[in-house]
Amino acid sequence: MFSFLDMINHYLGYVNLNVKLKNRIYTILGVLGVIYLLYVSVRWIKNGFALRGSLILLVGLILAYFSIMNIFYYFTDKQAPLDISPKIEKALGKTLGGNEQAHEEAQYSREQRGNSLLNGANIPANGYFDSKKILPGKVAVSPDQSSNIAQLANQLQQMNLMTPNYGGLGSRELAQQLNKNKKPVYAIGLGVNIPYFELKQDGQQMVVYAGMNQAQKAPMGRITTVGLQPIEDVYDKVKLYLANVILVGGPYMVMGRNEPIEKQAPYTIRVQLAYEREKKVHTHQAEPEPASHTVSHASSATNQPTSRMRRYH
Known part of the structure; x- marks a missing residue:
């Protein structure tokens, strides 16, 4: 038996x-x-x-x-x-030697490592950007783009690049975490890095393309805001770069009456954008000519070298 x-x-x-x-x-x-x-x-x-x-x-x-x-x-x-x-x-x-404080510290360390996906310090896919020049962006997703995101999530899961198993937590551990934090717990955690992504401009729209690689990229969403400003107000004033794109959403747990219950949500993307201000060309305005015509050309000639010397001293 x-x-x-x-x-x-x-x-x-x-x-x-x-x-x-x-x-x-x-x-x-x-x-x-x-x-x-x-x-x-x-x-x-x-x-x-x-x-x-x-x-x-x-x-x-x-x-x-x-x-x-x-x-x-x-x-x-x-x-x-x-x-x-x-x-x-x-x-x-x-x-058995359990240490609640050590467990909480380990949990905090895991959360910090997860949060590093979103704070600009861990940018493995698209290079490193100064965290002081990174802003979060909001993304609008159409039905077709949502389908592309769901397909990408399936590919990540099939290639074992994403494991939606709640970090291996059991029901009781999930219940403790839900009661403590009062927030949903997602099966993929705080998010999963996407292998490839790029930003393309289409008129006044900035479209996010992503995929398993450059050959399989597909549109995943349209940037609507950068920080607190609409994209229409900043797209022609600063240069924008995608600093990071992560996959978020999917199945999640919430606390029911006595135990965690699972609910479904669509996968979506979260983006961070690095910006660089456009360099302005400074032009020097010509000094107005003196109103009096009694100034000789000789005096003008003597003033010219003095002006040049001032530029170097």
């Missing part, structure tokens, strides 16, 4: 299932294992091995309790009665 359950558990590892569905399957398998364990204990007791059968029965009852807790947690919206899981989790964290 246990070999059969272990085989099913092994093969489930090859299938990319929803986190909640996978935990439900594990709960059902656990219930089957508990039923088998209780059956074995009863058989041991009936055959005259009361001590050994009682020990197996005790273990089976303990596992049955946790199976019931999982049934409440994964199959219903009700709070399980007499749930001691938080106390056990806290006790195991202390006895």
Whole structure:
């Protein structure tokens, strides 16, 4: 029986299932294992091995309790009665060397690494730009462009460049994070770098092209604002460059009544733009001629070298 359950558990590892569905399957398998364990204990007791059968029965009852807790947690919206899981989790964290502060620091470090995708410090795809000259941009996406983004997301996932698995977090870890931050948790995290992107100007419009490479690029969106200004007000006053484009959105978790629930959102892109002001050509205006015609050409000639000397000193 246990070999059969272990085989099913092994093969489930090859299938990319929803986190909640996978935990439900594990709960059902656990219930089957508990039923088998209780059956074995009863058989041991009936055959005259009361001590050994009682020990197996005790273990089976303990596992049955946790199976019931999982049934409440994964199959219903009700709070399980007499749930001691938080106390056990806290006790195991202390006895097994768990350090809550170290865990929080590690979590903060992961969040900082994720945020570096958006702060201009980590620009692997399109070169390095001065972070002081980088502004966020808003993107308008048409239905056709949204389809291009969805296709790009599928390609990234097929090539293992994107794994929408919530960072490997389980339901309870997701619930803790959702209760703490009060924000949705996306399956791809803060975003995924896109391998290739470029910015093209079409009249007054600035269109973002992106893809797996230059040969497979496709329009992904139109820049509408740079910082707080509409693109129409700045496109002819500064030079704009794409500093970074990341893929965001997709499936995400929010907190339901008692457990995280998954919702779907379309993939989209988030951009950052580097800018460079246009260099203006400074022209010197000619000095007006003196009103009086009594000034001689000789005096004008003597004034010319003085003007040249002033330019160098």
